[in-house]
Amino acid sequence: MTTPVPTDMSQRPALWETLAWLARLVLAGVFLVAAVPKLLDPNAFAAAIANFRVCPESMVNAIATVVPALELCGALALLTPWRRGGALLLGVLLIAFTALLASSLARGLDLDCGCFGGGAQADPVNALDLLRNAGLLALVVLVLVPKRVR
């Protein structure tokens, strides 16, 4: 004779799985939206990187093409069985972006974020960018938390 499992206990893993799936979907969407304009117009992204004044000018073009490719790889990996590797990659990128934004805010630089490519929709760096990155990092952690911990 088997004892019935309480309903709330049986539904909890399913709820977490749904949340993790939603987190993967949101992360993949955000980073795809961020990567595609940079890949299509690397000149604008290179100018945005150069404005931060944190890397040698000879490295700007390489960074302007490699970073969007990393974002694209991480976003696509989130939709595959390599989701944990993709989440790790996006987490590393998010930490680097957040440090860069915090550095520019601390130095009082008034420049375009370049987070979603350049052009007319570019926004100046502000504290909301840090808050957005913190939220995205929380989603990365949600993807990375193993099932047995949940």
Place this chain on the structure above:
Amino acid sequence: MLTRQDLRELVILTALGAVVGLVHLGLRPELPVLAEPATACTLDDSPEPTEPEPVAPAASMEPALPMTPVSSPAGGAP
């Protein structure tokens, strides 16, 4: 929390992204070698230099009247 498999996936994805990015860089020769800092505005930015005064052409520097010899003070009246 992180397993060896996770780190392996991270390394492979990073290498893949780097290769894709560098190939993209090679396919975009129109990218400037050195990106120009465009519109960063800080307090320490120096103002733009003012335009220099226009220099008059050399021909206008000549006197309109013919030059007359001027006696030196040594050869003048005692």
